[in-house]
Amino acid sequence: MRSALTLRNIVTAALVIGLVLLPLYVALTGDRFVLILFTRIVILAMAAVSLNLILGYAGMMSFGHAAFLGLGGYTTAILSFEGVHSGFLQWPAAIAVSALFALAVGALSLRTRGVYFIMITLAFAQMAYYMASGMARYGGDDGLSLESRSTFAGLLNLSNKTTFYYVCLALLLGTILLVWRLTNSRFGMVLQGVRSNESRMSAIGYPTFRYKLTAFVIAGTLCGLAGALIANHTDFVSPSMMFWTRSGDLIVMVVLGGMGTLFGPVFGALALLFLEQFLPTLINMAVRPFNPAGAAKAGEYWQLVLGPLLLFIVLFARGGIDGLLKKLGGKHSSHE
Amino acid sequence: MSKRKTDPILQVENLQKRFGGIIATDDLSLNVAAGELHAIIGPNGAGKTTLIAQLSGQFKPDSGRIYFAGDDITALAPYKRSSLGLARSFQITSLFLDLSVLDNVALAVQAHAGHSFHFWKNARKEDALRIPARAALERAGLIGRADWPAAALSHGEHRQLELAMALAGEPRMLLLDEPMAGLGPEESARMVAMLRALKAELTILLVEHDMEAVFALADRITVLVYGRVIASGTPNEIRANAQVREAYLGEAEVAHV
Numbered sequence A: 001m002r003s004a005l006t007l008r009n010i011v012t013a014a015l016v017i018g019l020v021l022l023p024l025y026v027a028l029t030g031d032r033f034v035l036i037l038f039t040r041i042v043i044l045a046m047a048a049v050s051l052n053l054i055l056g057y058a059g060m061m062s063f064g065h066a067a068f069l070g071l072g073g074y075t076t077a078i079l080s081f082e083g084v085h086s087g088f089l090q091w092p093a094a095i096a097v098s099a100l101f102a103l104a105v106g107a108l109s110l111r112t113r114g115v116y117f118i119m120i121t122l123a124f125a126q127m128a129y130y131m132a133s134g135m136a137r138y139g140g141d142d143g144l145s146l147e148s149r150s151t152f153a154g155l156l157n158l159s160n161k162t163t164f165y166y167v168c169l170a171l172l173l174g175t176i177l178l179v180w181r182l183t184n185s186r187f188g189m190v191l192q193g194v195r196s197n198e199s200r201m202s203a204i205g206y207p208t209f210r211y212k213l214t215a216f217v218i219a220g221t222l223c224g225l226a227g228a229l230i231a232n233h234t235d236f237v238s239p240s241m242m243f244w245t246r247s248g249d250l251i252v253m254v255v256l257g258g259m260g261t262l263f264g265p266v267f268g269a270l271a272l273l274f275l276e277q278f279l280p281t282l283i284n285m286a287v288r289p290f291n292p293a294g295a296a297k298a299g300e301y302w303q304l305v306l307g308p309l310l311l312f313i314v315l316f317a318r319g320g321i322d323g324l325l326k327k328l329g330g331k332h333s334s335h336e
Numbered sequence B: 001m002s003k004r005k006t007d008p009i010l011q012v013e014n015l016q017k018r019f020g021g022i023i024a025t026d027d028l029s030l031n032v033a034a035g036e037l038h039a040i041i042g043p044n045g046a047g048k049t050t051l052i053a054q055l056s057g058q059f060k061p062d063s064g065r066i067y068f069a070g071d072d073i074t075a076l077a078p079y080k081r082s083s084l085g086l087a088r089s090f091q092i093t094s095l096f097l098d099l100s101v102l103d104n105v106a107l108a109v110q111a112h113a114g115h116s117f118h119f120w121k122n123a124r125k126e127d128a129l130r131i132p133a134r135a136a137l138e139r140a141g142l143i144g145r146a147d148w149p150a151a152a153l154s155h156g157e158h159r160q161l162e163l164a165m166a167l168a169g170e171p172r173m174l175l176l177d178e179p180m181a182g183l184g185p186e187e188s189a190r191m192v193a194m195l196r197a198l199k200a201e202l203t204i205l206l207v208e209h210d211m212e213a214v215f216a217l218a219d220r221i222t223v224l225v226y227g228r229v230i231a232s233g234t235p236n237e238i239r240a241n242a243q244v245r246e247a248y249l250g251e252a253e254v255a256h257v
């Protein structure tokens, strides 16, 4: 047996405990902003975990995963607009729409590989983006506001920010549990075989297409549910949530956190959203002593810093943050 | 599938395969008796790999028939042949390099265990997969490396792993395409010993360049030249065959073996 007390496990456990106890900190300090930021992190982490199932474990470089955030979000918002407020209807509908879209996209794209697969998934996501822009009844380019958050027959009040945070966290942890079981099952072994050497999998008798399609649908469905959460979080949906850069963000979260690792995408989502949030301020502060006038402007160029930073991590810390924790902890795991 | 007489486990009748102008398999007929180790030899380009590819289902012959254990398998998909008990190991190794050695073999076992739509149980702890996988590694002499990543093995060990994966489905017959190619003398000797042990348990069709190994192992030898069978017989008959000496075996080489 390998020791459970590795640096990686300790940090992962600390992360989960920290996420569970976060509302306590918010209650003590009254810092609502932190709760809102972390709700967003938790939801996008769920989307990244779902992408990791196909990207990290099965090697499918889907470049359109944000489409499912949009589909889940729009399904929720449109039902709300049409007077259906119950989450018991909205959320299953979000799941069903995402599953159907995933089935269609997967069926048409999964026979291709490499660049073709990337381009087809991207094309479908852009199609969803333009379709949302074209729905005049639902706000077109301007997007659509939710009149109210999803209701659950008085069982849950999602307008309570703490309640909503815990709902999101529970769904994230549920998603992680599911992915953990899936990836260690026979099904998951097939996915990892496909990632490693798909033609050999076919040669020894696996009809790889159905397994890939199943994984693609599961991932899309989970991400669609995250979309329903995002719509409730921002009380608003717009086509931009499906734009290809959003899909790129999800890929960055997975790669940055560690492809094919259970908690990697959570680390990745946390890191990326923190950088997005605080890098402008940090740059501003760093430039101020030298050029007070240009400091505010410099802060706007935070993406110029983020790019090389990500490149650095991908090049020098293969396996992302999770891989880094494993490497750093490797020498000290003496509790064998 | 029509049933044929079952004594020769593999029957090939008038097989023909062209690649453009090249006739890679030319009216080839061949019987392999159950339990024998049948070697196929012949110069480069004689059509040995093409024959194996047709037997395993990777290539479709232009005409002719292939029977395995009495069943006509001429048009059967490769994995269906392997589920009937006809397994192939590849000339170029094609493994799951980032998975462990045991996972590689377990995936081969799982391929024979019906569909893999099992979503919850931990496959790495399933005896139904792990026990046969370990047994196959044992037979291929690789059990000591079970937990290594496949990428960390030597060239010879990759060959052994290929063999273990072929054995994982409990086949009745193995198709081996140059298992000794690129191995050092020590690794070759180990492979010969392994094949000798396997030969007692199953039928083997062996394509091999290493004449010493072929004459040491084979019960029967078939010689191919330009896709045609020019001779077929016991090692002694082949050694004595004038046509074979002329067309293929250097006189000196025959004298050695």
Ligand SMILES: Nc1ncnc2c1ncn2[C@@H]1O[C@H](COP(=O)(O)OP(=O)(O)O)[C@@H](O)[C@H]1O
Binding pocket: B019, B022, B023, B024, B042, B043, B044, B045, B046, B047, B048, B049, B050, B051
């Ligand atoms: N896929 C292919 N396409 C075209 N020609 C091929 C192909 N495979 C083999 N050949 C040709 O068929 C002949 C037999 O090749 P091969 O079966 O590989 O011979 P061997 O294994 O005995 O060295 C050669 O002339 C080779 O060039």
Ligand SMILES: [Mg+2]
Binding pocket: B048, B049, B050, B091
């Ligand atoms: Mg060959």
